[in-house]
Amino acid sequence: MDHKILFFIESQWPLLLGAVALIIMIFKGPLTRRAAGIHEVDPATAVQLINHEDAVIIDVREQKEWSQGHLPGARHIPLGDLPKYMQDLEKHRGHHIICQCASGMRSSRAAASLKKAGFDKIYSLRGGIGAWRSAGLPVEK
Template sequence: MLLRGAIAVAISTASGTHLPVYAAEPAFATIDVQQGRALKEQGVLLLDVREPAEYEEVHAPGSTLVPLSELPSRLQELRSHLLKPVAVICRSGRRSARAAEIMARAGFTNVYNVQGGMNAWEAANLPVIKGVR
């Protein structure tokens, strides 16, 4: 698991000595859309955290929709990927970063945020499935 934000604090003991305590937040890696596509082609779960209407408009082939608003209550559905790579995508990369953070905090150890999201995916002319706009 990647770690970020290591914080060092000291705890005073009865004898007056200070013991260091280190805490760290779980983190995730950020990848570009080409790396996201490569992971998807290797069979990695591409988790789309946009809302259903956004997903229907355009999405990456083979992606799985779990809206960010539902993610905390649906993490159990994704437990089979706890130790496997998961690439998370949204429209621009903001919601997917939040989702990746939620997943990392829940114990997912190999989470990737796809920077730029579907906006960048489409701009790179990567394969998409388009629905009704």
């Protein structure tokens, strides 16, 4: 190997290690969701599920985020409160459930929790409410 490359690696190893860790984190999320059986849906598919399958929307964002606008008909259950609402969600066990947050990260965790609890028609809205708004779909306050 070239002496300059070796010198760069030796002198910049913390930076290189951080870059490798970042790459792993970026790719780990989608792989973990797929391994857990969590399906992501885009806004158009979510609309289809809502309109034709009577899907239930669960917004797992915090109150301040919810107050700034949410999907019409969504139910607000912050991610941290989800365990307290599991019993109440039992009545929706046979329905399609779409978890939604700001970007798709928290909703994926909520979907994984519901999947682990035995719900089987669980989805995470890819891109969250940002993708929903970008698609020109309505929000309510």
